Amino acid sequence: MEIVGHGFLAGRLAPLAPAHPGTVVFAAGVSSAHSTSESEFAREADLLYQVLERCRKDHLRLVYFSTCGSGMYGAGGHGGEDGPVFPTSPYGRHKLAMEGVLRSSGVETLVLRLAYTVGWGQRGHQLVPSLLAQIRAGAVRVHHGARRDVIHVADVVTIVDALLAKGVSHDVVNVASGHAVPIEEIVGHLEARLGIVARKQVQHVTDDRPVSNEKLLALLPADARPEFAPGYYRTVIDRYLAGQAEAPA
Numbered sequence: 001m002e003i004v005g006h007g008f009l010a011g012r013l014a015p016l017a018p019a020h021p022g023t024v025v026f027a028a029g030v031s032s033a034h035s036t037s038e039s040e041f042a043r044e045a046d047l048l049y050q051v052l053e054r055c056r057k058d059h060l061r062l063v064y065f066s067t068c069g070s071g072m073y074g075a076g077g078h079g080g081e082d083g084p085v086f087p088t089s090p091y092g093r094h095k096l097a098m099e100g101v102l103r104s105s106g107v108e109t110l111v112l113r114l115a116y117t118v119g120w121g122q123r124g125h126q127l128v129p130s131l132l133a134q135i136r137a138g139a140v141r142v143h144h145g146a147r148r149d150v151i152h153v154a155d156v157v158t159i160v161d162a163l164l165a166k167g168v169s170h171d172v173v174n175v176a177s178g179h180a181v182p183i184e185e186i187v188g189h190l191e192a193r194l195g196i197v198a199r200k201q202v203q204h205v206t207d208d209r210p211v212s213n214e215k216l217l218a219l220l221p222a223d224a225r226p227e228f229a230p231g232y233y234r235t236v237i238d239r240y241l242a243g244q245a246e247a248p249a
Helices: 008-016 038-058 090-103 127-137 153-166 183-194 214-219 232-246
Strands: 002-004 023-026 061-067 109-114 116-118 139-144 150-152 171-175 199-204
Touching: 002 008, 008 023, 008 153, 023 038, 038 061, 038 090, 061 090, 090 109, 109 153, 116 127, 116 153, 116 232, 127 139, 127 183, 127 232, 139 183, 150 153, 150 232, 153 171, 153 214, 171 214, 183 232
Parallel strands: 002 023, 023 061, 061 109, 109 171, 116 150, 139 199
Antiparallel strands: none
């Protein structure tokens, strides 16, 4: 398996490289869901076009990471892969456009729409590292009404491995826990683990609906299914903090 990219997700997928011959995993996309940079979107698109052309010539399967975050489905979406989506952000619209390029490319593709992926070593602008830094600084922005589906990167790697081993392709799959957690609960669990109560800067928002993971669970063998209980987000945060504690100083 060839991995395109050198970032957080690409690094975590690296142990799978000896497996799944004939597969290219595109893990070189824009990393921030808040990005509005046309130059960043264009850079990803240009690289994707090059990789698609090589996959077409060499008859390779391509895995592309899209998003099932708040910018993709929108408040009017039902959170399922097979229904309409109403992107509400430039990032969501960009990802949907790239999915369209894949569909018309003639290449065997698998689109994985990722939830908010969490793991030690990810960039500081991502959800949990950002909240953690704010809480430690004593004040945290809380978007009241926001809900986030979080998934640990180790579970993402297990899922990717299982889907590729099963030969899933020509499909779009949400990779998510299926539980949209109010942001206040995520902040509260971080505070409890840190022993800090930060000052809240509250902003009221209208946010997305829960994301469906029914297709994912139907595709995965039993031994590759994470325990996606309602309290799963707490284990994700605890694993992140444990990884931070074990990281070299």
